[in-house]
Amino acid sequence: xxxxxxxxxxxxxxxxxxxxxxxxxxxxxxxxxxxxxxxxxxxxxxxxxxxxxxxxxxxxxxxxxxxxxxxxxxxxxxxxxxxxxxxxxxxxxxxxxxxxxxxxxxxxxxxxxxxxxxxxxxxxxxxxxxxxxxxxxxxxxxxxxxxxxxxxxx
Numbered sequence: 001x002x003x004x005x006x007x008x009x010x011x012x013x014x015x016x017x018x019x020x021x022x023x024x025x026x027x028x029x030x031x032x033x034x035x036x037x038x039x040x041x042x043x044x045x046x047x048x049x050x051x052x053x054x055x056x057x058x059x060x061x062x063x064x065x066x067x068x069x070x071x072x073x074x075x076x077x078x079x080x081x082x083x084x085x086x087x088x089x090x091x092x093x094x095x096x097x098x099x100x101x102x103x104x105x106x107x108x109x110x111x112x113x114x115x116x117x118x119x120x121x122x123x124x125x126x127x128x129x130x131x132x133x134x135x136x137x138x139x140x141x142x143x144x145x146x147x148x149x150x151x152x153x154x
Contacts, residue, residue: 003027004063006071007034007100007132009054010079011087014145017057019078021144025066029059029144032137034100040136049092056100058135068106072113075099081114082123097127107131 010016013031020026033046036053046053061071079087081097099114101107110129118125137143145151 001062001064003060004068005058005060005102006068006106007056007058007102007135008071008075009034009056009096009098009100010075010081011055011095011097012090013055013057013138013142014151016055016078017144018146018151019074020057020059020071021147023061023066023070023074025062025064026071027060027062029057030135030137031055031057031142031145032135033094034058034133034135035098035130039134043138043142046094047092049094053094053136054096054098055094055138056098056135068109069113072099072110076113076117081117081125081127082121084126097125099127099129100132101129102132 017029017031021029033041033053034056036051038051041051045051085093085096087095099110101110
């Protein structure tokens with residue numbers, strides 16, 4: 001089995017991780033930060049909205065069990081991609097909607113899915129599609145947070 005990697009930011013990473021963990025074929029998840037300017041940022045630093053990082057979930061998946069296209073479907077379904085730097089009550093650039101692609105195929109699939117998604121909304125899609133950057137894993141207490149806390153949703 002060869003695992004592939006995908007990285008998504010769709011607001012608070014606790015709920016995003018929880019949604020992807022439920023999919024057959026997703027073998028590993030980790031929450032963290034990507035796309036900013038500071039090396040090894042802490043959660044507290046990212047929350048200042050000064051590091052430029054997005055809260056993301058990075059997952060390892062088995063392409064034979066779940067396609068990248070299915071991951072994109074879930075991504076679009078779990079947040080409002082028309083909001084800029086905001087999801088629900090959470091505001092700041094760390095909550096932006098972003099797809100970090102790991103290769104040209106993911107980029108193409110993400111762009112195609114964004115085009116389809118845009119037809120479902122009255123407002124423009126704010127989701128960024130950008131090359132993968134350094135992933136900084138968040139502190140341990142953030143990992144599998146919903147599972148640890150017995151929470152079903154955000």
